[in-house]
Amino acid sequence: MRYWILSWFLLTGLAWAQVPQEKIRIGSKAFPESWVLGEACCQLARSSGAQVEYRKSLGATEIIYQALKQGSIDVYPEYTGTIRQVFLKQLPDATDGDALEVLAADRLGMSYSLGFTDSYALAVPARVKGPESLSDLLKYPELRYVMNQEFVGRQDGWQGLSEKYGLKPKNFSEMQHELCYTAIASNQADVMNVYTTDAQIEKLGLRLLRDDQNYFPRYDCVWLYRADLPQRCPKAWSALQQLVGRVSEEKMRQANARMVIDKEDPGQAAEWLLKQCLPQREGGLGNGDPPLAKKKSRFNAELLWKQTLRHLQLVTASLTLAVCIGIPLGILASRSPATARITLSLVGLLQTIPSLALLAFMVPLTGVGPAPALVALFVYSILPIVRNTYTGLTTLPGNLSEAAHALGLPSSAQLWRIRLPMASPSILAGIKTSSVINVGTATLAALVGAGGLGESILQGISLLDHEMIFQGAIPAAVLALLAQAFWDTLEKWIVPRGLRI
Amino acid sequence: MIELQNISKVYGGRTILQPLTLNIPAQRRFALIGPSGCGKSTLLRIILGLIQADSGSVALNGTRMTPDNARQLRLSIGYVIQDGGLFPHLTAANNVALMAQHLGWARPEIEARVLKLAELVQLPQDLLRRYPAEMSGGQRQRVGIMRSLMLDPPILIFDEPMGALDPLVRFHLQEDLRNIFRDLNKTVLLVTHDMGEAAFLAEEIALLKDGRVVQQGSYQELVDSPGDPFVSEFLRAQRMEAASP
Numbered sequence: 059m060r061y062w063i064l065s066w067f068l069l070t071g072l073a074w075a076q077v078p079q080e081k082i083r084i085g086s087k088a089f090p091e092s093w094v095l096g097e098a099c100c101q102l103a104r105s106s107g108a109q110v111e112y113r114k115s116l117g118a119t120e121i122i123y124q125a126l127k128q129g130s131i132d133v134y135p136e137y138t139g140t141i142r143q144v145f146l147k148q149l150p151d152a153t154d155g156d157a158l159e160v161l162a163a164d165r166l167g168m169s170y171s172l173g174f175t176d177s178y179a180l181a182v183p184a185r186v187k188g189p190e191s192l193s194d195l196l197k198y199p200e201l202r203y204v205m206n207q208e209f210v211g212r213q214d215g216w217q218g219l220s221e222k223y224g225l226k227p228k229n230f231s232e233m234q235h236e237l238c239y240t241a242i243a244s245n246q247a248d249v250m251n252v253y254t255t256d257a258q259i260e261k262l263g264l265r266l267l268r269d270d271q272n273y274f275p276r277y278d279c280v281w282l283y284r285a286d287l288p289q290r291c292p293k294a295w296s297a298l299q300q301l302v303g304r305v306s307e308e309k310m311r312q313a314n315a316r317m318v319i320d321k322e323d324p325g326q327a328a329e330w331l332l333k334q335c336l337p338q339r340e341g342g343l344g345n346g347d348p349p350l351a352k353k354k355s356r357f358n359a360e361l362l363w364k365q366t367l368r369h370l371q372l373v374t375a376s377l378t379l380a381v382c383i384g385i386p387l388g389i390l391a392s393r394s395p396a397t398a399r400i401t402l403s404l405v406g407l408l409q410t411i412p413s414l415a416l417l418a419f420m421v422p423l424t425g426v427g428p429a430p431a432l433v434a435l436f437v438y439s440i441l442p443i444v445r446n447t448y449t450g451l452t453t454l455p456g457n458l459s460e461a462a463h464a465l466g467l468p469s470s471a472q473l474w475r476i477r478l479p480m481a482s483p484s485i486l487a488g489i490k491t492s493s494v495i496n497v498g499t500a501t502l503a504a505l506v507g508a509g510g511l512g513e514s515i516l517q518g519i520s521l522l523d524h525e526m527i528f529q530g531a532i533p534a535a536v537l538a539l540l541a542q543a544f545w546d547t548l549e550k551w552i553v554p555r556g557l558r559i
Numbered sequence: 560m561i562e563l564q565n566i567s568k569v570y571g572g573r574t575i576l577q578p579l580t581l582n583i584p585a586q587r588r589f590a591l592i593g594p595s596g597c598g599k600s601t602l603l604r605i606i607l608g609l610i611q612a613d614s615g616s617v618a619l620n621g622t623r624m625t626p627d628n629a630r631q632l633r634l635s636i637g638y639v640i641q642d643g644g645l646f647p648h649l650t651a652a653n654n655v656a657l658m659a660q661h662l663g664w665a666r667p668e669i670e671a672r673v674l675k676l677a678e679l680v681q682l683p684q685d686l687l688r689r690y691p692a693e694m695s696g697g698q699r700q701r702v703g704i705m706r707s708l709m710l711d712p713p714i715l716i717f718d719e720p721m722g723a724l725d726p727l728v729r730f731h732l733q734e735d736l737r738n739i740f741r742d743l744n745k746t747v748l749l750v751t752h753d754m755g756e757a758a759f760l761a762e763e764i765a766l767l768k769d770g771r772v773v774q775q776g777s778y779q780e781l782v783d784s785p786g787d788p789f790v791s792e793f794l795r796a797q798r799m800e801a802a803s804p
Binding site: 465475559 | 607609630631633634636638640641642644646647648649650657658660661690691692693706
């Protein structure tokens with residue numbers, strides 16, 4: 059018996075003596091290739107024994123870069139062209155050496171290329187006969203162009219390209235990247251910008267136009283990481299390094315296609331990619347393609363439940379905050395024309411901040427996750443509550459206002475006994491409006507890694523998977539209706555009976 | 560009692576009240592009458608301390624009103640406005656009890672007082688639980704009168720109390736009001752544009768025109784010796800109205 063106890067102590071002692079587990083936080087951007095690489099990164103880190111925290115599909119480039127700088131994530135897959143352009147704000151001829159220097163100042167680093175480039179190109183479908191190179195486009199002025207917003211906004215994107223080649227299309231529109239493919243496929247547009255590893259290029263039979271004046275810079279895919287990562291997580295870091303130089307453009311495109319077209323989930327596509335690129339890897343079978351598990355649908359009830367619950371949490375928490383702060387602000391506004399002007403214009407101003415910009419502002423302060431989402435949701439929920447409280451309190455019929463004064467009630471008692479109860483229908487209407495707006499806006503929480511039904515919607519859009527979009531959009535609509543019903547029921551308790559006759 | 564000394568008020572360049580002096584002795588039933596725009600509503604608001612006069616002073620029961628004590632002085636006034644001015648989110652009983660609740664009266668005390676007032680204004684007890692929207696105009700006005708009497712103030716001010724009522728209801732309420740005034744022995748200031756009502760309810764009448772008192776006295780005095788052509792004109796107009804079908 060004594061030996062048993064002794065050996066138990068020894069074993070636990072050994073366990074304690076082990077090196078503390080490495081903990082690595084990995085991110086990915088909001089498009090399919092980044093998900094595959096993000097998952098691949100997770101799998102590599104896990105197989106090195108590290109504990110992995112994964113922030114999938116973080117919104118725009120600005121958001122994920124801030125998250126990296128701020129320390130919410132340690133590493134994510136990025137492209138050198140993007141690093142030079144967006145982060146370093148330099149011309150496309152800046153070298154990778156320049157990039158490393160500037161990154162080092164932010165205490166960041168980037169790895170060597172994973173082996174493939176995912177560059178910009180313009181592409182046309184087979185039905186568009188004629189143009190083979192970008193210069194050829196000048197001969198076909200009737201073509202309809204569709205570009206994604208990031209490309210249009212970037213210096214190394216449409217701006218520079220159209221100047222360099224002298225393109226002035228008459229018919230030009232901007233939209234979300236995956237929707238550009240839809241536009242091309244449905245013959246709504248003829249020319250679009252693509253990323254050279256996009257799975258749809260093959261599927262839709264698009265022809266890439268030659269960059270005959272060498273406009274586009276190289277977009278090598280690299281790991282972008284916090285400079286302390288190699289010291290803090292040496293094992294995980296060397297696991298990630300294994301992939302450097304191993305991923306060919308062909309393999310990457312195939313992995314993308316497995317997810318986008320064959321509906322594998324990113325984890326499976328990543329697993330396939332790792333097996334292809336690292337055949338000697340421990341645990342990887344390395345013998346040929348695993349059979350493609352052709353899934354009809356990406357529907358996942360458990361995930362749906364999880365997202366709905368998270369959505370509800372975000373809405374409830376931010377709305378509660380908005381009510382607790384909005385009603386007092388409305389009361390403050392009702393005090394005098396001066397406070398009304400200040401409060402209402404301030405709250406109105408908040409409402410005009412574009413949601414994506416607000417999220418990007420918040421990330422350096424709060425990191426990614428629920429915090430920036432809650433702040434943004436709070437900001438967008440507060441206006442209707444403040445305004446309706448203010449309106450409800452200040453539109454008391456004149457004779458009743460006078461009666462309240464003439465009775466001799468002090469203003470605090472007037473507020474509690476008369477004005478607030480009489481304003482309750484208006485206040486409640488404001489809260490109702492807010493909750494419906496909030497349920498809708500909360501879908502953007504997915505952009506900062508806060509989860510919720512937006513995950514399915516945004517991924518569905520990126521994958522052109524309608525079923526997946528509905529998997530997020532329908533529960534969101536149901537939640538909005540439920541919120542409405544909830545307040546309708548509560549109205550009977552909150553609004554005094556005398557006002558409902 | 561209500562003492563007004565040299566009260567004047569100018570609104571946006573228009574003189575609403577000329578310097579005006581008026582004394583209403585304690586327990587006198589006094590009516591202020593005049594055409595629309597004569598300044599009677601403004602005068603009322605000044606007495607209630609809801610607005611301030613440009614000059615002059617107001618004293619209630621010997622206390623001079625200042626911005627600081629205006630709210631406290633208001634507690635010595637029971638105020639009734641057209642259509643009762645009841646709060647729609649409160650039952651009749653709670654409308655009546657509002658101030659007493661605020662002042663922290665004990666519940667049984669409040670209930671007893673409300674029941675007593677209901678009896679006084681002849682309001683059936685079961686109506687006390689109703690909301691204003693569930694009552695007739697006459698009933699609402701009776702509740703409004705109860706509310707003004709709740710704290711047993713020495714002064715009652717009625718601003719066009721019958722304005723929104725149909726003639727038959729008005730007739731009965733005037734009758735009841737006269738009895739109430741007689742029973743309670745309070746200082747009453749009634750503002751109306753109806754000479755018949757003023758004559759029926761008040762012992763003394765002041766006729767207001769363009770912000771000044773044209774004549775003051777009992778109804779009989781006004782009829783017997785009108786001090787101004789306007790007085791006879793006003794009386795004549797009222798008689799014609801009363802005579803018309």
